[in-house]
Structures are given as C-alpha cells and as structure tokens.
Amino acid sequence: xxxxxxxxxxxxxxxxxxxxxxxxxxxxxxxxxxxxxxxxxxxxxxxxxxxxxxxxxxxxxxxxxxxxxxxxxxxxxxxxxxxxxxxxxxxxxxxxxxxxxxxxxxxxxxxxxxxxxxxxxxxxxxxxxxxxxxxxxxxxxxxxxxxxxxxxxxxxxxxxxxxxxxxxxxxxxxxxxxxxxxxxxxxxxxxxxxxxxxxxxxxxxxxxxxxxxxxxxxxxxxxxxxxxxxxxxxxxxxxxx
Numbered sequence: 001x002x003x004x005x006x007x008x009x010x011x012x013x014x015x016x017x018x019x020x021x022x023x024x025x026x027x028x029x030x031x032x033x034x035x036x037x038x039x040x041x042x043x044x045x046x047x048x049x050x051x052x053x054x055x056x057x058x059x060x061x062x063x064x065x066x067x068x069x070x071x072x073x074x075x076x077x078x079x080x081x082x083x084x085x086x087x088x089x090x091x092x093x094x095x096x097x098x099x100x101x102x103x104x105x106x107x108x109x110x111x112x113x114x115x116x117x118x119x120x121x122x123x124x125x126x127x128x129x130x131x132x133x134x135x136x137x138x139x140x141x142x143x144x145x146x147x148x149x150x151x152x153x154x155x156x157x158x159x160x161x162x163x164x165x166x167x168x169x170x171x172x173x174x175x176x177x178x179x180x181x182x183x184x185x186x187x188x189x190x191x192x193x194x195x196x197x198x199x200x201x202x203x204x205x206x207x208x209x210x211x212x213x214x215x216x217x218x219x220x221x222x223x224x225x226x227x228x229x230x231x232x233x234x235x236x237x238x239x240x241x
Contacts, residue, residue: 125152
C-alpha cells in the first residue's frame with residue numbers, strides 16, 4: 001500500500017499531525033507528503049519521520065499511483081471548534097497524545113549560541129515573548145500582557161543568523177513565563193519539558209482560536225479572551241476568523 005498526505009503547510013499543522021503520519025507509516029509501504037517550500041524552510045525539514053515517509057517540496061502534491069490520499073486540509077467549517085482535530089477524525093484517527101510522536105533534530109551548539117547572543121546565562125530568570133505571526137504581522141496585546149516591574153530579563157523572539165523555531169528550544173525550556181500569539185511556537189513548546197509557571201496565548205483571530213486548539217494542548221496555557229473592539233485595536237489588519 002502507498003499513501004499520499006495532502007497538507008502542504010503550515011509548520012504548526014505539520015507538527016500537530018505527526019501522530020497521524022506515524023500511524024499511516026505503520027499501515028503502508030510508503031507515505032508521500034508534499035510540503036511547500038516556505039513551511040519546509042521554516043522548520044519542517046527538521047521533523048524526523050519514519051523511514052518510509054518521503055516528504056518535502058520536491059514531491060508532487062498529488063502523488064501519482066498511490067492507493068489512497070489523505071486530505072488534511074479541506075474539511076469542516078472554519079468556524080468549527082473541531083477544525084484542527086478533524087485533521088485526525090475526518091480520516092478515522094485519534095489525536096490524543098500527539099505530542100509524544102513529534103521528533104525533530106536539535107542543534108544544541110546553535111541553541112547555546114543563541115542563549116549567549118541573548119545574554120542569558122544558566123539560572124537567569126527571564127520572560128520570553130513573541131508578538132509576531134505570519135511574515136511580519138504584530139499582535140499588540142502580547143507586550144501589554146507582560147507584567148510591569150519584572151526583575152528578570154525580557155526576551156523577544158528575533159531573527160538570529162539562520163535560526164529556526166527549533167533553535168529557540170533551550171530558550172523556551174528555561175523561561176519563567178511565556179507570552180505569545182498563537183503560532184507554531186505553541187506546538188513546539190507542547191513537545192518540551194518547560195519550567196514556565198505562566199504561559200499565555202493570544203489569539204490572532206477574534207473568534208475560533210481558543211475553541212479550536214485549547215483541548216489539543218496539554219500544558220496549562222491561559223487563552224486570552226478579547227471583546228471584538230479591543231481585539232480589533234490590537235490587531236488592526238487581521239481578519240476576524
């Protein structure tokens with residue numbers, strides 16, 4: 001049996017479906033998964049899959065000659081609370097415990113270089129935050145939620161050499177508190193042993209986000225609820241769903 005996975009992006013989704021990918025690999029001889037170049041270069045290239053899973057931008061999206069194609073994209077109402085979970089349920093799978101199936105290459109040398117660049121030494125107290133999503137969109141509510149008078153460092157996600165999200169893992173693991181808009185960072189943090197006593201997630205869209213992801217996460221995330229006018233002020237260019 002040969003299977004094709006139809007879901008070219010994005011990185012957060014690619015992380016979340018790793019349990020399904022592993023299950024398909026156990027049922028088939030080969031699994032073919034086209035991942036678009038942007039998602040691939042942003043970190044999907046470092047996901048470790050079973051040896052019979054071929055993935056990447058070099059593969060056609062609809063691989064010819066397969067026995068079945070699994071659609072992980074176009075099903076369900078985008079307003080539905082089951083939209084993310086349906087990537088599994090639509091295809092007859094269960095997403096429970098997806099985190100333990102996520103494996104990826106870590107480069108501890110680069111992670112340590114990043115810690116040095118950020119001025120973080122072992123044992124330093126610090127808050128990590130990320131207010132950026134998409135290419136350069138900002139959620140202004142993230143910064144506003146950081147407590148005033150914090151006596152440690154406040155570390156912002158930034159571009160450093162050619163680091164991907166995986167190279168921030170040491171930073172994620174050792175932060176005292178985490179504040180972020182909902183991006184692939186949330187899905188990466190779910191796979192780590194973290195020290196944070198407070199983890200706050202801000203929705204990039206006014207509706208849907210909390211209902212669609214909260215039940216899929218195992219860590220004690222605080223999901224910020226906004227009334228529409230406040231959200232629009234903080235995300236003036238974002239669509240509502």
